[in-house]
Amino acid sequence: MGLIAALVPSVWLQIPLVWIGLSLLAVGIAYALNKPGVFRKRSDGTIPLWSRWVFIPFLLGAAAYNTIRKRSDKDPAIQQIANRLYVGARVSGSELSLLDSQNIGAILDVTAEFDALNAEARASQIEYLNIPILDHAVPSQTQLMKALHWIDHQQRQGHNVLVHCALGRGRSVLLVLAFLLATNPKENIPAAIDKVQNIRRKARLNRRQLRYLRKCRDADQLVVRSTLYVIANPKSGGGKWLNQGQYALDRLGKFFTVKECLLTENKSAKDWVQEAKQNRIGIVVACGGDGTLTAVAEQLIGTDIVFGVIPLGTANAVAKTLFGVLEASIDTACDAIIEGHSIEIDTAQCNGKPMLLMAAIGFEQHMIAHSEQVDKDALGQLAYLQGLWEAINENNLLDVTLTLDDGAAQKIETASLVVANLAPFTSVLAQGGGLPVYNDGLLDVTYLKPGCDVTDNAKKLLGLAVSGLRSASGEDVISNTEQVVHEQASKIVIAVGNADDYVIDGEIYNDLPLEINTFPKSLRIITTADDL
Numbered sequence: 001m002g003l004i005a006a007l008v009p010s011v012w013l014q015i016p017l018v019w020i021g022l023s024l025l026a027v028g029i030a031y032a033l034n035k036p037g038v039f040r041k042r043s044d045g046t047i048p049l050w051s052r053w054v055f056i057p058f059l060l061g062a063a064a065y066n067t068i069r070k071r072s073d074k075d076p077a078i079q080q081i082a083n084r085l086y087v088g089a090r091v092s093g094s095e096l097s098l099l100d101s102q103n104i105g106a107i108l109d110v111t112a113e114f115d116a117l118n119a120e121a122r123a124s125q126i127e128y129l130n131i132p133i134l135d136h137a138v139p140s141q142t143q144l145m146k147a148l149h150w151i152d153h154q155q156r157q158g159h160n161v162l163v164h165c166a167l168g169r170g171r172s173v174l175l176v177l178a179f180l181l182a183t184n185p186k187e188n189i190p191a192a193i194d195k196v197q198n199i200r201r202k203a204r205l206n207r208r209q210l211r212y213l214r215k216c217r218d219a220d221q222l223v224v225r226s227t228l229y230v231i232a233n234p235k236s237g238g239g240k241w242l243n244q245g246q247y248a249l250d251r252l253g254k255f256f257t258v259k260e261c262l263l264t265e266n267k268s269a270k271d272w273v274q275e276a277k278q279n280r281i282g283i284v285v286a287c288g289g290d291g292t293l294t295a296v297a298e299q300l301i302g303t304d305i306v307f308g309v310i311p312l313g314t315a316n317a318v319a320k321t322l323f324g325v326l327e328a329s330i331d332t333a334c335d336a337i338i339e340g341h342s343i344e345i346d347t348a349q350c351n352g353k354p355m356l357l358m359a360a361i362g363f364e365q366h367m368i369a370h371s372e373q374v375d376k377d378a379l380g381q382l383a384y385l386q387g388l389w390e391a392i393n394e395n396n397l398l399d400v401t402l403t404l405d406d407g408a409a410q411k412i413e414t415a416s417l418v419v420a421n422l423a424p425f426t427s428v429l430a431q432g433g434g435l436p437v438y439n440d441g442l443l444d445v446t447y448l449k450p451g452c453d454v455t456d457n458a459k460k461l462l463g464l465a466v467s468g469l470r471s472a473s474g475e476d477v478i479s480n481t482e483q484v485v486h487e488q489a490s491k492i493v494i495a496v497g498n499a500d501d502y503v504i505d506g507e508i509y510n511d512l513p514l515e516i517n518t519f520p521k522s523l524r525i526i527t528t529a530d531d532l
Contacts, residue, residue, distance in 0.1 A: 020057040023054060023055050023056070023057045023058050024057065024058055026038060026054075026055070027055065027058045030134065031134055031137070034134060034137050034138075035134075036112035036132040036133055036134045036137070037112075037132065038055075038112075039051055039055060039112050039113055039132070041111075041112055041113075041115075041130060041132050042130075043130060044116070044128070044130075045109055045115060045116025045128060045130045046115055046116065047114075047115050052115075055113075058113075059113060059114075062113055062114075062135075062166070063114075066089075066090070066166045066167060069167055070089055070167060073089075073167065073202065074201075075168070075200055075201060075202055076088075077089045077091065077095060077098055077168070078091070078098050078099075078102055078104075078162060078164075078168075079168075079199050079200050080102070080199070081176055081180070081195070081196055081199055081200070082180060083155075084155045084159065084160045084161060085151070085155070085160075085161055085163070085176065085179065085180075086102060086104065086160060086161065086162040086163070087162070087163050087164070087168050087172050087173060087176045087196070087200060087203070088162055088163075088164045088168040088172070089164060089165070089166065089167045089168040090109075090111060090114055090164055090165070090166055090167075091164065099126065099162070102160060102162070103160050104126060104159075104160050104161075104162045105126060105127060105154070105157075105158070105159030105160050105161070106126060106127040106128070106129075106151075106154035106157075106159040106160070106161045106162070107126055107127070107128050107129075107161075107162050107164065108129050108131065108147060108150065108151060108161060108162070108163045108164070108172075108175065109128065109129070109130045109131070109164060110130075110131050110132070110133045110139075110147075110163065110164070110165050110171045110172055110175055111130075111132070111133070111135075111164075111165050111166055111171070112132035112133060112134050113134075113135070113166075114166065116128060116130060127154055127157075127159060129146075129147075129150050131143045131146060131147050131175075133165070133171045135165070135166060135170065135171065136170060136171075136206055136208070136209075137171070137208070138174065138208060138209055138212040139174075139175070141216075141221060141339075141341065142339040142341070144175075144178060144216065144221070145221075145338070145339045145340040145341070146255070146338055146339060147175050147178075147179075148178060148179055148182050148222070148223075148224050149224060149225070149255040149256060149338060149340070150254070150255050151163070151175075151179050152179075152183070152224045152226055153226070153254070153255050153256060153257065156226060156257060163175050163176050163179075167202075168200065168203075169200075169202050169203055169204055170204065170205065170206065170209065171209075173196060173200070173203040173204070173205060174205055174209045174212070174213065176196060177189075177192050177193065177196060177205070177213060178213065178216065178222055179224075180192045180195070180196075181213075181217060181222045182222040182223060182224045183224060185222075189210075189213060189214060189217060193205070223340070225256070225282035225283050225306070225340070226256065226257055226282075227256060227257040227258075227259070227279075227281055227282070227283075228252065228256045228257075228258055228259075228281065228282070228283035228284065228285055228308070228337070229259050229261050229272060229273075229275075229276045229281050229283075229284045229285065230248070230249065230252070230258055230259065230260055230261060230285045230287060230310075231261045231263065231269055231272045231273070231284060231285065231286050231287065231292075231296050232245055232260065232261065232262055232263065232286075232287035232288060232312075233262075233263045233287065233288035233289070233292040233312070234262055234263070236287070236288035236289045236292055236312045236313050237288070237289060237312045237313050237314055240312040241262075241287060241288070241312055244312065244330060245260075245287065245312075247330065248287065248310055248330050248333075248334055251330075251331070251334040251338075252285075252334055252337060252338070255338050256283075256338075261275075263288075263292070268295075269286075269292075269295040269296045269298070269299055270298075270299050272284075272296075273296065273299035273300060273305075274299070276305065277303070277305070281305065282304075282305065282306060283305070283306045283307075283308055283337065283526075284296065284300060284305050284306075284307060284308070285307075285308035285309065285310060285337060286307070286308070286309050286310070287309075287310040287312050288312050288313055289311075289312065289313020289314060289315065289316065289506065290313055290315055290316065290317050290318050290356075290357060290505045290506040291313075291505060291506050291507045292313070293309050293318045293356065293505075294318075294354050294355070294356050294357070294504075294505040294507075295354075297347065297354060297356055297523060297525075298354035300523060301347050301354065301519065301522045301523050302519075302522055302523075304524075305524075306340075306342050306524050306525070306526060307523055307524065307525045307526065308333070308336070308337045308525075308526040309322065309333060309525070309526070310330055310333040310334070310337075311328050311329070311330070311333060312330075313506075314371070315506060316328050317357050317422075317423065317424055317426070317427055317505075317506075318356055318357060318422070318505075319333060320424035320426060321357075321422045321423065321424045321438075322336075322525065322526075322527040322528070323336065323527065323528055324528075325424055325425065325426055327528070332528065335528075336526050336527060336528045337526055339528075340526065341526065341527060341528065342524050342525060342526045342527065343438070343439070343524070343525065343527055344439060344521040344522075344523065344524050344525075345422065345438045345439055345521065345522075345523050345524075345525055346421055346438060346439055346440070346441060346518055346519065346520050346521060346522065346523075347421065347518075347519050347522045347523050348419075348421045348443060348516055348517060348518045348519065349516070349517050349519065350419075350504050350514055350515070350516045351509070351511055351514055351515060351516075353504055353509070354505075355421055355504050355505060355516070356421060356422055356505055356523075357420065357421060357422050357423060357427070357505045357506075358418050358419055358420040358421060358422075358423055358427065358430050358504075358505070359418075359419045359502060359503065359504045359514060359516060360416070360417065360418040360419070360429065360430075360502065360503050361398060361400070361416075361417050361494070361496055361499055361501075361502045361503075362391070362396070362398055362414060362415050362416035362417055362448075362499075363388060363391040363392070363415060363416035363429055363448075364416065364418055364429050364503055365499075365501055365502055365503045365508065366388075366390065366391035366394075366396075367388045367391060368503045368506055368507075368508055369501065369503075369508060370386060370390055370391075391415070391416075395415055396415060397413050397414065397415055397450055398413070398414055398415065398417070398496055398497075398498060398499050399411075399413060399496065399497035399498050400412050400413070400414060400417060400447075400494060400495070400496055400497075401493075401494070401495040401496075401497075401513075402417075402445070402447075402492070402493075402494055403492070403493040403494075404445070404487055404488075404489035404491075404492055405489045405490060405491050405492075407489075409493075412447065412485075413450050414447040414448050414449070414450065415448055415450070416429055416447060416448045417445070417446070417447040417448075417494070418430045418432075418445070418446050418447070419443050419444070419445050419492055419494070419514075419516055420436045420443065420444045420445075420446070421436060421438075421443055421444075421518065422436060422438055423435065423436050423444075429446065430444065430446055431446065432444065432445075432446030432447075432484050432485065432486030433446070433486040433488070439520070439521055440520075441490055441518060441520035441521075442488040442489065442490055442518065443488065443489060443490065443492060443516060443518050444486065444487075444488055445485075445486065445487045445488065445489065445492065446484065446485070446486050447484075447485050448483065448484055448485075449482070449483055449484065449485065490517070490518045491515075491516070491517050491518070492514070492515075492516040493513065493514065493515050493516075494512075494513055494514040494516070495512070495513035495514075496512050496513065499512065500512065502514060
């Protein structure tokens with residue numbers, strides 16, 4: 001198109017030709033990279049005016065093509081495939097009566113290139129969700145899970161759900177088939193396709209879409225979990241649940257049937273999880289600080305229930321490990337729960353108590369103890385930093401006997417010893433070998449060699465911080481230095497001659513000595529990535 005424009009003598013003809021060429025080039029690149037966001041379609045289904053002008057050459061062509069194909073199509077615009085489930089073409093303003101005739105109460109729009117009839121839909125009080133997918137393309141796993149949960153939730157609210165693309169033949173059919181297979185696990189793919197094609201004759205998946213559907217089925221990714229329990233500690237983080245809890249419930253309530261479960265003197269995490277097990281609930285979400293999360297996780301270890309977390313504490317180390325230090329927010333956590341991506345992680349037990357993160361003596365214990373003595377809710381992370389600085393200055397050395405697996409007992413002297421199962425890079429004292437691996441069946445032991453003064457200890461912490469950052473960025477880490485020792489084991493025994501207290505996941509205990517055992521891949525937890 002650019003070459004043609006160069007050959008045209010008039011600048012007034014060159015401009016539209018260049019415009020058309022650049023518009024089509026951008027769309028072509030988006031299709032090649034499967035980037036449906038190129039049109040900037042908003043969550044309410046509208047495309048910004050500037051985007052429509054930029055892509056108007058493509059949009060006009062696509063609209064004309066679909067109008068012609070739709071007029072020649074003998075299939076009705078909307079057809080019922082299963083109970084409360086419909087598939088169809090994009091409904092025009094003149095066809096709104098079709099929605100009324102089928103009693104459509106919810107619309108899942110899977111087009112990326114067309115505006116939704118959202119104003120008219122809102123006037124009819126029709127629920128709406130856009131999952132932008134390019135024509136002939138496939139959704140991401142995140143988009144798929146979001147769509148499946150939304151369809152299921154809308155049906156449970158009593159709504160007939162219409163899934164539509166441009167013509168109701170490819171993208172929408174793919175999502176409908178995925179939902180049929182998710183809600184009927186025993187049905188095979190050919191049978192599901194036949195069921196749809198017997199009703200909608202021109203429904204067709206291309207090779208890419210069929211391959212995608214098979215891959216999702218083989219990987220057990222076609223799963224719908226309709227109801228979840230949200231177990232919340234109203235005291236965590238200075239009562240954050242009272243201010244932010246309803247927001248989280250509203251976010252999740254658009255995709256699930258949600259039960260709010262508050263921890264009280266009469267109702268423990270164990271009680272709520274037992275009820276969830278009896279009701280065959282597929283997802284249990286814990287809301288609170290790391291201590292609350294560990295208490296709920298203890299009841300889920302070794303079960304098929306998927307564990308979700310919403311960070312409402314002060315340190316929120318579990319959420320930082322799962323979502324990233326900068327992304328450990330309520331919004332990120334809710335998005336992850338809606339998307340449903342989960343992995344199996346190791347857990348551990350320390351003196352019979354559950355451990356998701358780490359057990360520690362020395363600096364870490366002093367830091368937690370200090371935060372309990374000050375206004376932690378007001379000071380936030382500063383409370384922990386004050387405690388750490390105080391511990392560094394005091395530099396109290398502990399006489400420790402350390403036994404790893406079946407090895408011989410080691411006599412060591414240290415101001416800080418941490419045994420970590422999970423830890424974000426901000427948990428500096430656990431970074432002797434970089435970030436602990438979440439599913440290797442091993443616990444990471446990091447302890448500091450004796451230092452002479454504050455400067456020595458500060459250097460050690462700086463070295464640990466660098467190890468954590470390098471590990472988080474995928475670089476190799478030197479696990480043992482002149483200042484820090486790092487070892488791994490699946491069973492650890494720790495005796496301390498001159499201390500009484502230790503900490504597990506932010507909670508202080510005093511039943512030394514310690515015996516810590518790991519339980520490989522014993523908890524399925526929701527996260528945003530395949531790797532931590």
